[in-house]
Amino acid sequence: MEEWLLKASINQLRDFLRGRFQDIGPYAADTGARVPELPHTLPVALWQEADQALLNRLIQAVKSLLEEIPGNGWTPRAIEWLCFFIGRAQIKDPPVMGSLIGIARRGHWLRGTDDGPRCYVALLRTLLNLDWVAEPKFWLDLPAEVQKRFPGIVFRGLLGHDMQAAFAYLRRAAKDAKHARQIISVLGDIMDDATQRSQVIDQLCRALAELPPAVSAYLTKWFRIYEWGDLAAEAARPLPQPFHPSCSAIVDAGWKPELALSA
Amino acid sequence: MGFREAIEQSGWDTARQQDAGRLCAGLRQALRRTDYTPDDQIYKNLDCDALIPDAHRPRHPTSRLALLDELLAKRPGSPDDLKKAASDFCHDHKREGPEDKLAPAHVLGRIWSANDLLDLLLSQMGEIGHTATNEHLRKIIERASLGDQQEALADLWLGKELRPMWSFYDPESPGNPLTRLSGTRATTIDRLGLGEYHYERPTEELVQWGHRLPDGKKAMTPTAWDGGVKCPYWRPGGRTHPLGATGRFGDGDGLPEVVHAAVTGGALAVRISFVAG
Numbered sequence: 001m002e003e004w005l006l007k008a009s010i011n012q013l014r015d016f017l018r019g020r021f022q023d024i025g026p027y028a029a030d031t032g033a034r035v036p037e038l039p040h041t042l043p044v045a046l047w048q049e050a051d052q053a054l055l056n057r058l059i060q061a062v063k064s065l066l067e068e069i070p071g072n073g074w075t076p077r078a079i080e081w082l083c084f085f086i087g088r089a090q091i092k093d094p095p096v097m098g099s100l101i102g103i104a105r106r107g108h109w110l111r112g113t114d115d116g117p118r119c120y121v122a123l124l125r126t127l128l129n130l131d132w133v134a135e136p137k138f139w140l141d142l143p144a145e146v147q148k149r150f151p152g153i154v155f156r157g158l159l160g161h162d163m164q165a166a167f168a169y170l171r172r173a174a175k176d177a178k179h180a181r182q183i184i185s186v187l188g189d190i191m192d193d194a195t196q197r198s199q200v201i202d203q204l205c206r207a208l209a210e211l212p213p214a215v216s217a218y219l220t221k222w223f224r225i226y227e228w229g230d231l232a233a234e235a236a237r238p239l240p241q242p243f244h245p246s247c248s249a250i251v252d253a254g255w256k257p258e259l260a261l262s263a
Numbered sequence: 264m265g266f267r268e269a270i271e272q273s274g275w276d277t278a279r280q281q282d283a284g285r286l287c288a289g290l291r292q293a294l295r296r297t298d299y300t301p302d303d304q305i306y307k308n309l310d311c312d313a314l315i316p317d318a319h320r321p322r323h324p325t326s327r328l329a330l331l332d333e334l335l336a337k338r339p340g341s342p343d344d345l346k347k348a349a350s351d352f353c354h355d356h357k358r359e360g361p362e363d364k365l366a367p368a369h370v371l372g373r374i375w376s377a378n379d380l381l382d383l384l385l386s387q388m389g390e391i392g393h394t395a396t397n398e399h400l401r402k403i404i405e406r407a408s409l410g411d412q413q414e415a416l417a418d419l420w421l422g423k424e425l426r427p428m429w430s431f432y433d434p435e436s437p438g439n440p441l442t443r444l445s446g447t448r449a450t451t452i453d454r455l456g457l458g459e460y461h462y463e464r465p466t467e468e469l470v471q472w473g474h475r476l477p478d479g480k481k482a483m484t485p486t487a488w489d490g491g492v493k494c495p496y497w498r499p500g501g502r503t504h505p506l507g508a509t510g511r512f513g514d515g516d517g518l519p520e521v522v523h524a525a526v527t528g529g530a531l532a533v534r535i536s537f538v539a540g
Binding site: 026032033081185188 | 350351354357375376379382383385386388398399402406407411415422423424426427429457460489490493497522
């Protein structure tokens with residue numbers, strides 16, 4: 001680690017991080033080398049090596065960078081690198097989390113940046129990576145331009161609350177293979193958990209017939225590649241009761257599985 | 264050919280020529296690598312690359328004289344500043360070498376750190392809503408066929424977008440440059456002269472793949488400006504420089520190497536796979 005970085009002021013750290021992620025000026029990473037350096041590598045190493053005083057300065061520098069966007073030359077790709085760094089370094093400290101949540105709630109990256117939905121979704125993804133949980137209404141109320149292009153982020157946000165609600169949304173929102181790719185990517189995070197895995201397969205089997213053919217074909221194929229299961233074969237089996245999108249209402253009304261079985 | 268000849272051709276007055284001579288000595292010192300023999304190899308690359316003219320020549324890479332001119336104008340105070348100024352100059356003059364017209368007819372090979380590739384891909388997947396883990400992507404590399412990798416990574420860059428990507432090809436195996444690399448980490452990095460992974464990051468997990476250049480995209484022979492000021496393992500001349508570490512390959516057994524604009528997963532022609540330990 002370069003000595004000056006360990007002693008750098010907040011302003012110097014801000015300039016350093018801005019140069020890395022915007023890929024310009026004296027702090028740009030050597031991304032064109034035979035063995036290229038990626039923009040986030042050195043900042044993550046700096047974060048991991050930092051003592052408390054340096055961590056505090058880094059936190060302030062990151063916070064001020066978040067607040068200067070969309071000004072100061074922040075392109076969508078540079079914003080993605082900044083967000084990627086925050087997620088990779090797991091910067092959960094209140095000043096940074098507060099800024100991220102404030103930006104998410106206000107949504108001003110949506111309107112102020114080039115390709116606003118892309119920048120906004122990079123931010124939401126980072127918040128999810130930092131274990132932020134927003135209420136289902138937040139996800140369902142995301143602007144149509146975000147939901148139309150990135151239904152995967154809503155699906156993932158809803159998964160944090162209610163798997164049935166997430167799959168109900170999926171049935172309504174997934175239209176093409178690009179959307180299916182987002183869903184597969186989100187599921188990649190939870191399929192190693194055996195309990196969740198069986199629930200996901202069950203939900204997907206029910207949804208498969210209602211999804212557009214391009215979506216179900218993509219999901220079926222990648223389930224097979226990842227060895228998560230044979231969705232087509234699973235879907236052909238009789239499904240256990242009770243699992244229906246409306247079952248939460250039935251459960252609320254006093255329904256018990258053992259009563260259904262005895263009936 | 265070289266900095267000395269460049270100064271002699273410069274037409275500068277005696278005082279400036281002497282300044283430039285001192286600057287060259289300083290540059291040699293600033294670029295020295297005590298962990299590599301010869302320790303002044305990086306300077307030698309800049310000094311000896313036959314593709315770089317001493318003085319300005321139209322339709323040729325930027326000259327050595329241009330580097331000296333810029334360094335004399337900046338007058339870097341310390342060795343670190345001098346190295347940084349030379350690095351910035353190299354950065355500004357990448358992909359200026361002659362076009363390699365054979366390269367587009369070959370599948371080009373690439374070896375890279377697995378973690379760096381996964382991070383680069385993940386950084387582009389914000390829109391997909393993925394977490395910071397890379398297990399999902401590792402499965403794509405481990406299990407997906409070429410066609411499925413092309414589909415999954417179609418619009419994702421395999422190198423930093425808008426930056427040069429280094430590749431090699433094998434004239435004796437135009438459809439798959441990986442076929443004759445013997446398949447192990449040691450022999451692969453030896454043949455390709457990737458000292459970065461032999462000396463500096465010896466435990467780094469590597470991936471390999473083949474890609475085709477998109478129509479109309481050119482590949483250039485790298486010059487010392489592409490080689491930059493950090494890598495003593497590279498040599499000018501347009502071929503990889505085997506390390507000789509495994510004793511299997513001599514200097515003559517390098518493969519043609521090129522620099523070109525980064526490509527996306529849609530350009531894959533040989534599937535991405537992990538290089539065996």
